[in-house]
Amino acid sequence: MWFFRSPEVVFGEDSLSFLSNLDRERFLIVTDRFLATTTLPGLLKESIGSNRQFMTFAGIGEEPNEDEILSSISDIREFNPEVVIGMGGGSAIDSAKIIYALNEREDLTPFDITPLEEIGLGKKSILVAVPTTSGTGSDCSWAAVFSGSKEKRKNEVASPEILPRYSILDPSMVLSLPxxxxxxxxxxxxxxxxxxxxxxxxxxxxxxxxxxxxxxxxxxxxxxxxxxxxxxxxxxxxxxxxxxxxxxxxxxxxxxxxxxxxxxxxxxxxxxxxxxxxxxxxxxxxxxxxxxxxxxxxxxxxxxxxxxxxxxxxxxxxxxxxxxxxxxxxxxxxxxxxxxxxxxxxxxxxxxxxxxxxxxxxxxxxxxxxxxxx
Ligand SMILES: [Fe+2]
Known part of the structure; x- marks a missing residue:
């Protein structure tokens, strides 16, 4: 028995506007510190619609870090997002996967994300990937890489439940990629x-x-x-x-x-x-x-x-x-x-x-x- 898993893909010009059709109010945007200074978060919010509630978590560095994620999670739970969007390269999208899981299940740590048992995600929110680079494939994967707080080593966790529900491939998100x-x-x-x-x-x-x-x-x-x-x-x-x-x-x-x-x-x-x-x-x-x-x-x-x-x-x-x-x-x-x-x-x-x-x-x-x- 074998599976082929993938998100639902929305692609082509203006595909970001698909997000405005979602019947949801509270959108969390997880992105990295550099992208937060560019026009891209504004473009994304504009496409979703100004009548929605937004929270932006832009605490991600070059790679997801357990401490950075955990420092934000109580504020995120308070906001109670209905849509968690990972906007960026692999690190922002991988961080969004972990945040999505920890927001859904308050008793979890990132290390509890496992393919071996059902986690029960998706009851509060959906996960969306908006890649701003063309390469990592993180928008299509059910794995997330992050560095731990105690050791410098990279950890990889995986579960089909952290596969994004939608991947939005809008060329406007990569036009300014250096x-x-x-x-x-x-x-x-x-x-x-x-x-x-x-x-x-x-x-x-x-x-x-x-x-x-x-x-x-x-x-x-x-x-x-x-x-x-x-x-x-x-x-x-x-x-x-x-x-x-x-x-x-x-x-x-x-x-x-x-x-x-x-x-x-x-x-x-x-x-x-x-x-x-x-x-x-x-x-x-x-x-x-x-x-x-x-x-x-x-x-x-x-x-x-x-x-x-x-x-x-x-x-x-x-x-x-x-x-x-x-x-x-x-x-x-x-x-x-x-x-x-x-x-x-x-x-x-x-x-x-x-x-x-x-x-x-x-x-x-x-x-x-x-x-x-x-
Ligand atoms: Fe690779």
Whole structure:
């Protein structure tokens, strides 16, 4: 028995206005500190309607933090939202998932969110994702990552009940996304699609999402980089990234994510840049295990970027969009990196991506991947 889970997706120009149709009064907007200073929260409120009650929680930093979330929760419970909206990148949306759960069940801590038992959410409110980046796929996932208050380590919790009810993919939310973030988040999405397509847990639904997402992203990303305000191409990349999110949320990622997460735990590097760094090497390593699949994905890339194999195409594509293909070009200190390889290898070994990756690997091979991208 298998499931394909996804939110109801509202996409295209003016899709934010869908929220004005909800027969609900109290809207909580969870967003990050930077986005709170931009015009986007105002745009969102305007689309919902000025006759509604709003509370904005903009206490989220670069990643969700248990303390930040817990400090706000009593005020949020007092407001008693009927709609919890996560507006932002992965951290704002993941925070909204946790806040949604803790608002519904006052006895829960973030660590009580589990897929193993029914939590009983959705009695007071609904959860909505409004992504403002095109890449994380958090709008389509039922997992949330946050750092704990006691330890620095990242925790991941999951439950189908924290899957957003709606994902609103309005291109107006990404038109002002800076070039660097556009590249990094799109690279993350491409990595989601490629890894989902090779994963041991792949299935016909995740395959369909992965193929189409790659077509939409690679068919429009260079156009977006050339003209960031092009609504049509922005819309394609935005929908493509969400579809890639559906693909990996229903099939898992692989070694590029295992290695990229380990790198991200030791260096300050954007998640998309970190996973993209390893993707061509991982694809080359996996080729024998899923050759037909990779050849099919290779044919999806626009002809001008296509090489004889998917790993080569990815390298040439990343170079064409200005994405880092080595530790050096990612701006990291090579000496420091070399010293931390053993530690990062141990971290990567803990990832489920090692298990779902199409080709089997071991600690020695993982260590080689770190060496290959210096
Ligand atoms: Fe990712």
């Amino acid at each position: 070039p660097e973030q556009t590249r990094n988040t799109a690279t993350d999405a491409i990595t989601h699609a490629v890894e989902a397509y090779g994963s041991h847990w792949r299935n016909p639904y995740s395959d369909a999402m992965a193929e189409k997402s790659l077509e939409l992203i690679t068919g429009s990303l260079t156009e977006v980089i050339e003209d960031p305000t092009n609504v049509f191409h922005r819309g394609n990349v935005h929908v493509g990234a969400s579809m890639a999110g559906m693909a990996f949320s229903n099939s898992q990622v692989g070694l590029a994510h295992a290695l990229g997460h380990a790198l991200g735990a030791r260096f300050r590097i954007a998640h998309g840049k970190a996973v993209g760094l390893f993707l061509p090497s991982v694809v080359k390593f996996n080729y024998g295990a899923v050759k037909e699949r990779y050849d099919r994905l290779n044919m999806i890339f626009p002809k001008k970027f296509r090489k004889e194999s998917l790993d080569r195409t990815l390298t040439s594509y990343f170079l064409a969009i200005g994405q880092a293909v080595s530790v050096k070009s990612a701006g990291l200190d090579g000496n420091e990196y070399a010293l931390l390889i053993d530690e990062m290898t141990d971290l990567a070994m803990e990832s489920t991506g090692v298990l779902t990756n199409p080709a089997d690997s071991d600690k020695g091979r993982l260590k080689e991947f770190f060496g290959e991208v210096i």
